Amino acid sequence: MARQEEAPGRGWGSRIRHLAGSLNNRKTGYMTLFGFSSGLPYALLLGTLTAWLTDAKVDLETMGVISLIGLAYAFKFLWSPMLDRLSIPGLVRIGRRKQWIVSAQILLGIMLIGMAQMDPNAAIGLFSLFAGVGALASATQDVVIDAWRVDVADEEATLDTLSTVFQLGYRAAVLVGGALSLFMADAWGWMPVYTLMGVILLVVGFASLFAPDSEAAAVVAGAPEVLRQPGQLNPKIRAAALGLVGTFWAVSLGIVFYYMIASLALDKADRPDSASFIKVQGPIIVLATVVIPAIIAAVLARMQANGRHVLDHPEPARTLADRAMDHGYRALILPLIDIMGRLGWAAVLVLALVLSYRLTDTIWGSFASPFYLDELGYTKSEMAVASKFFGVGALMLGVALGGVMMATVGRMATMTLGAITAALTNLLYADLSTGGTVMAATARATGFTWAVEHFGGDERMAKLMLAIGGENIAGGLAGAALVAYLSSITSKGYSAVQYALLSSLTFLVGTLGRGALGKMIETQGYYAVFLFTTALGGIAVVLCVLEWMRGSRGERAA
Template structure:
């Protein structure tokens, strides 16, 4: 056996580990609802005859993913009745997964051609349930991952997520082409059983939910000493400050002094290019005359497999160059791919050319996305895992969703060629900031003590 063959066998053998398998399955559960709110839904709306500008505004349904920080303190600290015996993380995971299944079933029974507003409401509910699942899953993932296994376990979660994108992208499009959109969304609801079963089988992290910092203890003691205040006000005030205010302040205290603003600006702009382009991708492919099956094969199977290759490339680049340089490589690749899409949009439809463009774009997304997750996962404090990770998610995804909402209107005004030039230009601030921050640490050498 050659050394290379032995290395690949060892890597594949690692997936026999139950924790790796759990990460794969939970990554699948996390990724499955995502496209069903965005690009897969946009294909359904396109075929239902919904106006392009309205399809663009549908991306705002996904703002729940951006603003999940607003209810993440509840997921971080509030025990659930009945399900609570599963543990803090698993109980919220199971509840949100059941909500995702119910929302998908209701969407399957809806008809956007008859009542597009009803479908929009259901899409919002689906996004809210999926975002809540992500809060609990991200906290479970971070708290269950030992530092010496962060790379392989995070990679397993990302691969599971990408497999779900194949299912919710290509799988849903193939099912819709053969059996209709109702059957496609019912099938997606059935696939959520992967997450439900895994959540029931895994163990709860051993992290102490009350590990706080000295500043939280001081504020709580101060409020409890206000004997003249009503008891409910003292207790609710202490809970709110500990659950909402302290995580926010602690995150800023942890950022390295002198360039915390640069770090936050970088987080805000890093995913603008690929997210703004991605929401209208299926609409673009359909406008070129490609069928659902062709889109499923090229974009949703081949494209996602290339993205998984990008994930693997990102792991090698991070090991060799570090996270900072890998972030730069990822966003440069995505921006160049958008320029190539602009060229594609200016020429007659060509399936081979589209495949090259999708490969170029998706390998960049795989590199950028993986490096970004590693970067963000290093920032939360163990005391506020769910809340701080959700807060970081709000910083980057809210601007993405807001800009993406105008994408249909922009395309109607300037056309696809200039639109892709615009999305490529959105990557320029991220390129500059990633090059600056690759030379600077994001956090203080030691967390602020309080």
């Protein structure tokens, strides 16, 4: 198991020295690099790309269809079992995880350079294909990098430190791929920008060849021959479970691919509605890929623990079908059995926490731009300065603060504080929605207004920057703690599948709830919405405290 104890008895001086040693570790440096390589394509393909398409005069309907490449990130867990178990012919010698990381980075570099040579209007089909392949490569890279972090963590390069520097690298890449790329495009045009970004990823891919990799010993769990030994579940039971879960996952993949293909229909009237898909099909996909398989895994774990339907003598695989079933079972079912078996009934608490922890951020995030522009009346340039530059800096400060706090006061203490501040900072926006009296007074009292005015701003800009800064510091702190927490509850033998599933769940409820929140904004206004999201954040606070108590009891028992 990847979890590291928080060593409550260690003194502050010792903890600070340990943190300094972690930051000087080779693994930490590569984790920062991997964070950068993870954030850069995400920013370029899902954010900056729309600015390029706008400049190219591509119509909004087509832009909406191209944006469907973002589904690769939402459903990356569907192909994560393959990444955990399969190797690329000829590249496995690079390393178990590195073979996928390096391949994805090189493929991303090639896709970005290829896109740079195209005119989106003249070759929109090929352009979209390159962007789609890039998104798949980027999502695949994310799965394997998350698994790499869990695999290589040790007593010196701890999960908390690796999670923090990953976030710092990721946020730096978002700044480079977002705001900096926009400025460069204004000066040079889009071709040089995307070419440069592609070259950067190719260089990163070469540098990744020299990164440490996970040990082969991490993958021995659930080897096919072990599944046929006494005490293991009967092959017929395992085959039935694999058939059920495999069918559910296949149906989910079919739904996603059908939606993507249908959205490319030439007749716009035949294209499915994105909001309806997320609202109707989203819960079905989650039930089919997470909830039902988790229940099946829990039943199987209970069966084996109680000695029911298990082998009392070795039963070797005799046919190709037997061997295929064993491989499918260890790739798809064993990761779920492992996590359900370890957590037991606590899995309900853990899943509830994962689903709710970032709810206050994700549910209203897509309404930030209309709030700044339409409700508050700021210009796009003012929003860019406050959100993209100052906001990203505040976010990175929050991530760094989270890393220091995890090293000094512990992971769950940091996570609980992150949940509290993430909820309360919604009140900063509630104040802005009613005129920003408190924000303006606070900015004046702290000298923040004076500093902003010396850089050409005014009090109106200062109160916006203060609110965004406060929320982003809280978000950075909470984000760093969440990545470390998710990593801590995954096993090294199944890290790719387990982390991909858990990380996908963190944005699920917020994404599905945006339609209802949009209606609430229309009927009740932003002030009521921010009070509501603050209250929602209280759920995560309560669950954090309960999980903190559970973890403390487990450590005392150990």
